[in-house]
Amino acid sequence: MQNASPGSLRRLLFVLNPISGDIDKSQLRATVAAYCAERGRQAEFFETTGGQDLARLQTLLATAPPPDAVFAAGGDGTVSMVAEALAGSPVPLGILPLGSGNGLAKDLAIPLVLNEALALTWQHEQRQLDTLRVGGQFAVHLADMGFNARVVQRFNEGDVRGPGAYVRIATQEYPSYKPAAYCIETDEGTWEGEAFMLTIANANTFGSNVVINPDRELDDGQFEICLIAPFPGLAAPGLLYRLYTSNFDDSDYTRRLSCRRARIAVAGADDVLVQLDGEPYTMPCPVEISLQPRNLRVLVPPATAVAPSRQ
Numbered sequence: 001m002q003n004a005s006p007g008s009l010r011r012l013l014f015v016l017n018p019i020s021g022d023i024d025k026s027q028l029r030a031t032v033a034a035y036c037a038e039r040g041r042q043a044e045f046f047e048t049t050g051g052q053d054l055a056r057l058q059t060l061l062a063t064a065p066p067p068d069a070v071f072a073a074g075g076d077g078t079v080s081m082v083a084e085a086l087a088g089s090p091v092p093l094g095i096l097p098l099g100s101g102n103g104l105a106k107d108l109a110i111p112l113v114l115n116e117a118l119a120l121t122w123q124h125e126q127r128q129l130d131t132l133r134v135g136g137q138f139a140v141h142l143a144d145m146g147f148n149a150r151v152v153q154r155f156n157e158g159d160v161r162g163p164g165a166y167v168r169i170a171t172q173e174y175p176s177y178k179p180a181a182y183c184i185e186t187d188e189g190t191w192e193g194e195a196f197m198l199t200i201a202n203a204n205t206f207g208s209n210v211v212i213n214p215d216r217e218l219d220d221g222q223f224e225i226c227l228i229a230p231f232p233g234l235a236a237p238g239l240l241y242r243l244y245t246s247n248f249d250d251s252d253y254t255r256r257l258s259c260r261r262a263r264i265a266v267a268g269a270d271d272v273l274v275q276l277d278g279e280p281y282t283m284p285c286p287v288e289i290s291l292q293p294r295n296l297r298v299l300v301p302p303a304t305a306v307a308p309s310r311q
């Protein structure tokens with residue numbers, strides 16, 4: 001953990017996603033600019049369009065004098081896109097959680113209220129987080145294959161955002177969902193079997209508050225593969241209870257593998273649907289996963305820099 005003095009971040013770039021979380025952002029620019037001006041900060045803005053945002057941001061960061069920090073104002077997809085642009089650089093990521101789930105913000109104890117999150121512009125500590133490459137794509141929070149990836153894909157295709165839409169789609173998908181068989185080779189060993197879903201976890205908690213990977217850190221030099229085996233319908237309430245109460249390991253249907261590298265093959269499949277930081281991708285099989293230790297600087301609140309699940 002590194003302290004940054006309150007005066008050290010002067011030029012701040014805010015990456016705004018106008019559609020995230022179904023939140024009215026008509027006053028957002030004015031609110032952020034006024035907040036920064038009152039505290040002697042200079043605010044600049046970059047609005048996402050949904051096409052080529054990463055490439056445009058990378059070009060901006062490479063061609064203009066770099067800002068002192070870049071804030072992602074959006075949900076997990078926006079945070080991940082900005083994190084990818086900053087990974088490996090000394091410029092820290094800030095988060096203004098304005099998405100549907102805000103999973104990484106919750107894991108980092110970043111306030112979900114805008115004015116409280118804006119305090120990160122002048123009161124913060126810096127953490128250096130591990131990041132992942134999953135099938136060549138960047139991820140910092142959680143990725144998964146199986147049931148949740150299917151639900152996220154349908155959620156992203158739909159017009160309605162928010163937790164209600166997610167639950168409706170999950171309920172529709174569950175009765176006809178067929179679990180796949182996986183072969184997982186890691187630097188620690190090999191696992192083979194069927195899974196309802198498997199989560200590749202750098203962090204702890206989904207935006208839905210499901211704690212899929214309790215008591216692990218975003219900077220511990222390893223990631224977990226959290227497996228949920230196919231389960232009978234009668235077991236669902238008990239399983240869900242454990243997932244919402246940080247007791248992932250306390251079930252006959254769960255298992256966690258900790259590793260630094262992994263290769264996941266899906267029986268009989270040439271490609272697989274993968275959810276990465278809230279966005280669905282179809283990737284060729286097998287999928288290779290690697291970890292880049294502590295290569296992303298992030299601004300976190302000074303007094304609560306430990307993930308909430310450890311408190």
Ligand SMILES: Nc1ncnc2c1ncn2[C@@H]1O[C@H](COP(=O)(O)OP(=O)(O)OP(=O)(O)O)[C@@H](O)[C@H]1O
Pocket residue numbers: 017018019020021022048049050051074075076077078079098099100101102103161207277278279
């Ligand atoms: N101007 C835009 N118009 C349409 N889509 C956009 C625009 N800007 C970004 N996007 C899309 O928004 C998605 C990212 O949304 P984000 O994850 O930040 O919010 P969310 O899905 O509401 O919240 P969360 O991921 O926390 O649940 C990406 O798919 C991106 O392509």
